[in-house]
Amino acid sequence: MLTNPTFRSVEGAYLALLRLATEEHEHHIAARGNDAREVIGVGFRLPDPRQRLPYLSQRKANPIFQYAEALWYLAGRRDLEMISYYAPTMRSSSSDGVNLGxxxxxxxxxxxxxxxxxxxxxxxxxxxxTETDSKRGYLPVFSAAELAISDNPDMACLAGLHLLARGGRLHMVCSMRANDLDCGLLSDVFSFTMIQEYAAIQLGLELGTYTHFIGSAHVNDRNAARVKRVLNEADCRRAPVHFQFPAMPDNTTATTVADVLEHEEALRRNEIRYSTQLIQKLDMDPYWQQAVLLFEVYRQIQHDEAVAVDPDILAALHPGLRWLVGHRWTACATALGGGAQ
Structure with missing residues (x-):
């Protein structure tokens, strides 16, 4: 049984938990009609929270949504209009069709x-x-009031985030009441470690460890076939694919987030088209230009219905992001010559 093992990146944690829930599950549950295999009370630690992306061709992780969701969180938003553009299925979780809960x-x-x-x-x-070695830096998210809402379609899976400044580094412990290991875990870890890194910058601290605890860790039966393919890929490959994820710039502020989202909105609404040269001329750190490049890739896929995404845009992406989009979207793979590079 996993307790608190350490992994180099989120990919290792993801694979270990998938294997645990698939092969050594403790319960078979059917909460709200979702049949799933479940283990209770598991967790893991990432010594370097920046290694927040998996490189598995069968999983086809979506870095465009992950950046969008992380920025949506950092901006303190709840509007459905933005986030449902990247994840249309989230519309079913809104009680009023306008905001998420x-x-x-x-x-x-x-x-x-x-x-x-x-x-x-x-x-x-x-x-x-102001308080050295404080243990009180807990950010609660789940609220008991959510339980009072009849047939609540959107109850927080995140219980809270605990920020701990120790020895010049900011560590974070995440507590989840529940995690869908195949669908939700990867996006959650991406966003929460981005929040942790952002907080460390605001405090002038180095990035510490990230620890993730889950009450109900489960894999839905409807995703069992994909999970099997992912685990088979991991078993059969000679060596894992790995790309080092860069550090967030130490001048990142709320204004930075707002600036990136201004470009995101214009691209989402198809009000502008960006070339690589235009993006590189933006008054924005190259780290955040990567997010704009991703949003331009998605604009071409959604609005231009591109058969092949602009290869110059793809060439300007970080190699890990280029690998991911090349394995997820045919229009990117086509532009890369039939496969991710």
Whole structure:
């Protein structure tokens, strides 16, 4: 049984938990009609939280959605309009067709509650700036009030994030009430480690470890075939594919996030088209230009219905991101000569 093993990247944790839930599950559950295999009370640790992407051709991780979701969180948003463009299935979780509820973690963390002027996130940062070795830097997300909503379509899976400043580094412990290991885990770890890195920058600290705990870790039966293909790929390959993910710039602020999202909105609405040269001229660190490149790739796929995405845009992507989009979208693979490079 896994307790708190350490992995070089999220990929190793993902594979280990998939194998555990598939081969050594403790329960077979059918919550709300979703048949699943479940293990209770598991977790893992990442010594380097920046290694937040998996490189598995059978899983086809979506870095465009992952960047969009992380930025949506960091901006404190809950609007369905933006996030459903990248993940249309999220529309079914909205009770009013306008906003999301419990799953809008960023709104809970970064937007002040009604009657307050300071967000939970800023309040915790203030605490950590003044109280050495504090144990109180906990950011609750799940609320008991969510249980009072009849047939709640969007209850928070994230219980909370615990920020711990120790020895000049910012560590984070994430507590999940539940995690869909095949679908939700990868996006959650990507976004939460981005929040951790962003918090470390605001505090002037180095990035510490990321620890992820799950109450109900499960794999839905409907995804069993894909999970089997993923595990077979991992078993059969000679060596894992690995790309080093870069560090977030130490001048990143809320204004940086807002600037990136301004370009995201224009691309999402097809109000602008970017060449590589135009993106490289933006007053924006190359790290965040990568997000704009990804959003331009998606604009071409969605609005231009491109048979092949602009190869210059793909060439400007970080090699790991280029590998991922090349394995997920045919229009990217075509532009790369029939396969990801």
């Amino acid at each position: 419990g799953s809008a973690y960023g709104h809970t963390l970064f937007t002040p509650a009604e009657g307050d002027t300071v967000s939970r996130f800023d309040r915790v940062l203030g605490l950590l700036r």
